[in-house]
Amino acid sequence: MTLSVTRTRIKFCGLTRPADIDRAVALGVDALGFVMWPQSRRSVTPETLATLAAQVPAFVTRVGLFVDQSAEFIEQCLPHLDLIQFHGDESPAFCEQFGRPWIKALRMRDGLDLHDAATIYGGAQALLLDAYRPGVPGGTGETFDWSRIPATLAKPVILAGGLTADNIARAVNDVAPYAVDVSGGIEASPGVKEADSMAAFVRHVAQADIR
Numbered sequence: 124m125t126l127s128v129t130r131t132r133i134k135f136c137g138l139t140r141p142a143d144i145d146r147a148v149a150l151g152v153d154a155l156g157f158v159m160w161p162q163s164r165r166s167v168t169p170e171t172l173a174t175l176a177a178q179v180p181a182f183v184t185r186v187g188l189f190v191d192q193s194a195e196f197i198e199q200c201l202p203h204l205d206l207i208q209f210h211g212d213e214s215p216a217f218c219e220q221f222g223r224p225w226i227k228a229l230r231m232r233d234g235l236d237l238h239d240a241a242t243i244y245g246g247a248q249a250l251l252l253d254a255y256r257p258g259v260p261g262g263t264g265e266t267f268d269w270s271r272i273p274a275t276l277a278k279p280v281i282l283a284g285g286l287t288a289d290n291i292a293r294a295v296n297d298v299a300p301y302a303v304d305v306s307g308g309i310e311a312s313p314g315v316k317e318a319d320s321m322a323a324f325v326r327h328v329a330q331a332d333i334r
């Protein structure tokens with residue numbers, strides 16, 4: 124019998140507290156997301172981003188989340204980011220202009236064709252697939268029908284939306300995504316991560332990776 128191990132990358136999103144960053148880094152999380160959209164209950168200011176990002180060690184990716192924000196604001200945040208995550212209706216040309224790796228978040232509304240999206244956002248490093256709730260650009264804590272994700276897609280898939288320690292093993296087994304992204308599922312309250320939930324999430328991903 125051959126044992127195959129695929130390491131699913133993990134991104135924790137909506138970090139606001141130094142202690143949560145330390146914990147995530149200690150757990151071996153690959154990427155940390157900072158919500159730069161002021162309407163979010165998890166948002167941080169550019170000043171706080173600078174402080175938090177300085178705490179992140181090498182080889183852990185600092186990701187900034189934006190929702191239809193100005194190029195000037197994004198530029199202001201860029202010195203503290205390794206990668207940009209776009210959650211709005213940004214055009215591919217808008218996303219490209221920063222000369223920085225970027226990913227596009229897509230909400231799985233009815234009729235969305237992921238093959239078309241992979242072509243349209245051809246410059247993206249990956250597509251982050253999230254649940255669709257009208258008027259809410261992300262962080263809903265809701266899952267979507269994972270069977271809508273094609274087995275082969277021209278872009279790596281980052282699975283998001285309502286993931287928790289309880290459903291993450293099934294998600295990894297069913298979807299085999301490049302990476303998984305969690306926010307609400309590891310929280311005590313918006314922006315406040317919970318140590319045991321973070322550890323359980325990482326442990327369940329690692330266990331699901333051994334198949």
Ligand SMILES: O=C(O)c1ccccc1NCC(=O)[C@H](O)[C@H](O)COP(=O)(O)O
Pocket residue numbers: 136137158160163164165188190210251253260261262263264265283284285286304305306307308
């Ligand atoms: O978290 C927010 O408040 C938010 C606001 C605006 C755009 C994106 C936002 N969050 C994105 C994420 O946290 C994740 O990429 C993803 O949506 C997973 O969230 P969750 O379902 O809570 O695990």
